[in-house]
Amino acid sequence: MLVDIIGKRRDVKIIAGCVDEGIDGYRSPSLECARELAESLSIEFVSLSYEEMGYERMDEVVQRMPIIANNHDEAKGMMPCSYCGVFRRQSLNALAEKVQADVMALGHNLDDMAQSILMNLQKGEIERSVRLAPHTDTPIEGLAPRIVPLRWVPEQEIHAYAFSKGLPIHHGDCPHAPGAMRQQSRAIVASLEAQSPGARHGLLHALEQIRELYREARGSHQSDVTNCQQCGEITSRPICQSCIMKQWLTESSQ
Numbered sequence: 470m471l472v473d474i475i476g477k478r479r480d481v482k483i484i485a486g487c488v489d490e491g492i493d494g495y496r497s498p499s500l501e502c503a504r505e506l507a508e509s510l511s512i513e514f515v516s517l518s519y520e521e522m523g524y525e526r527m528d529e530v531v532q533r534m535p536i537i538a539n540n541h542d543e544a545k546g547m548m549p550c551s552y553c554g555v556f557r558r559q560s561l562n563a564l565a566e567k568v569q570a571d572v573m574a575l576g577h578n579l580d581d582m583a584q585s586i587l588m589n590l591q592k593g594e595i596e597r598s599v600r601l602a603p604h605t606d607t608p609i610e611g612l613a614p615r616i617v618p619l620r621w622v623p624e625q626e627i628h629a630y631a632f633s634k635g636l637p638i639h640h641g642d643c644p645h646a647p648g649a650m651r652q653q654s655r656a657i658v659a660s661l662e663a664q665s666p667g668a669r670h671g672l673l674h675a676l677e678q679i680r681e682l683y684r685e686a687r688g689s690h691q692s693d694v695t696n697c698q699q700c701g702e703i704t705s706r707p708i709c710q711s712c713i714m715k716q717w718l719t720e721s722s723q
């Protein structure tokens with residue numbers, strides 16, 4: 470849709486990008502669909518794998534999680550998505566930097582966004598909620614602002630659009646997803662929407678208002694973001710979570 474809408478502008482270059490988490494039977498086929506689509510649209514396609522980023526493939530991370538949990542109290546009770554989410558965020562930033570992107574468009578839909586908002590709120594994580602993309606009004610220095618053009622569009626409508634256009638789609642669930650908090654949230658959001666249509670939009674509107682109030686309350690006071698002492702990425706701690714997890718992985722292989 471981006472290619473249809475702005476692809477012809479001479480001041481815009483669109484590059485398609487995917488992160489390869491290294492999950493057999495799940496990511497490889499969907500990467501192929503993305504590659505095929507980019508090719509049919511005559512746009513460049515780039516990908517970055519967790520291995521290239523210095524992590525391990527997610528299939529390998531999952532194997533090592535019991536050892537890591539044994540070695541570190543902080544890692545006890547973590548699910549695969551706890552690792553994957555951190556690695557993906559860093560990989561997306563690296564991907565944007567690799568192609569020197571001015572803006573990064575993410576493919577999250579209304580359902581994804583509503584689930585994320587609910588998960589953050591139920592954990593009391595307001596800071597994290599207000600930092601959710603899009604970042605157009607509050608860009609973070611050193612990062613390509615993220616936009617989420619499909620965030621008001623329900624997942625089912627995106628499916629319907631893709632089917633009607635004959636776009637290549639891979640249907641499948643991540644084998645490491647069971648037990649993840651998002652699964653719970655997905656069920657709750659679906660049930661809320663079934664009982665009160667519009668609930669997903671309501672959650673997004675609520676976040677927009679919280680963001681606004683938060684901005685007003687903080688005024689010019691910056692949130693506590695700094696740069697990781699090891700990799701230089703933006704973080705709220707001296708060493709970012711990605712570097713800590715990378716260290717855990719290195720130790721677990723010894």
Ligand code: SF4
Binds near residue numbers: 492550645
């Ligand atoms: S479900 Fe979890 S482990 Fe699987 S790709 Fe998504 S974040 Fe990664």
